[in-house]
Amino acid sequence: QVQLQESGPGLVKPSQTLSLTCNVSGGSISSGGYYWSWIRHHPGKGLEWIGYIYNSGTTYYSPSLKSRVSISVDTSKNQFSLNLSSVTAADTAVYYCARVRRLIYWYFDLWGRGTLVTVSS
Amino acid sequence: DIQMTQSPSSLSASVGDRVTITCRASQDILNNLNWYQKKVGEAPKALIYGASNLESGVPSRFRGSGSGTDFTLTINSLQPEDIASYFCQQSQTTPWTFGQGTKLEIK
Numbered sequence: 379q380v381q382l383q384e385s386g387p388g389l390v391k392p393s394q395t396l397s398l399t400c401n402v403s404g405g406s407i408s409s410g411g412y413y414w415s416w417i418r419h420h421p422g423k424g425l426e427w428i429g430y431i432y433n434s435g436t437t438y439y440s441p442s443l444k445s446r447v448s449i450s451v452d453t454s455k456n457q458f459s460l461n462l463s464s465v466t467a468a469d470t471a472v473y474y475c476a477r478v479r480r481l482i483y484w485y486f487d488l489w490g491r492g493t494l495v496t497v498s499s
Numbered sequence: 500d501i502q503m504t505q506s507p508s509s510l511s512a513s514v515g516d517r518v519t520i521t522c523r524a525s526q527d528i529l530n531n532l533n534w535y536q537k538k539v540g541e542a543p544k545a546l547i548y549g550a551s552n553l554e555s556g557v558p559s560r561f562r563g564s565g566s567g568t569d570f571t572l573t574i575n576s577l578q579p580e581d582i583a584s585y586f587c588q589q590s591q592t593t594p595w596t597f598g599q600g601t602k603l604e605i606k
């Protein structure tokens with residue numbers, strides 16, 4: 379079955395760029411009907427949706443992060459990536475990649491286990 | 500942004516109990532409400548989409564209801580494996596937003 383796995387540095391210095399990759403296995407990222415998304419969970423707080431990408435490259439970002447976020451897709455590697463620039467301690471969180479299923483309703487039907495990213499010097 | 504208010508934040512119940520978690524949206528989201536389960540060390544899992552549709556493979560003791568601004572997740576006959584955090588999410592309007600979560604423990 380399809381599985382998602384996040385990877386990337388667990389520690390990023392303030393002002394640098396956080397870069398994560400989500401590897402999709404067991405299925406093609408080019409499958410129609412799905413969008414691919416990033417979500418984060420701050421310690422002690424709720425989940426925050428970051429944005430999504432379609433396999434065509436169409437993206438949508440949360441307005442609160444739009445100026446710093448970029449999501450890209452590499453269909454040849456069956457993966458998609460997150461770049462978050464100018465990070466601060468407030469960006470410390472568990473980052474999840476997820477698949478968005480679009481039926482009549484949109485929802486995250488598949489998630490990765492998440493990866494903790496700490497922003498600290 | 501649409502604010503999602505989830506309650507309670509934590510809950511302790513006994514095996515066999517019926518458990519209810521509520522989620523309130525700050526504006527009408529029709530039926531665009533989803534529920535997820537997060538167990539320690541595992542990836543989050545979709546339980547209910549579109550307010551009341553059971554995700555494939557999810558036990559039938561999980562039930563979602565509601566529309567508009569008020570929604571409920573009910574777990575009938577609580578099982579030990581239901582120990583987890585539960586959170587709601589609206590997909591009516593971007594940016595999609597989540598409730599703060601409910602941590603469920605077994606007495």
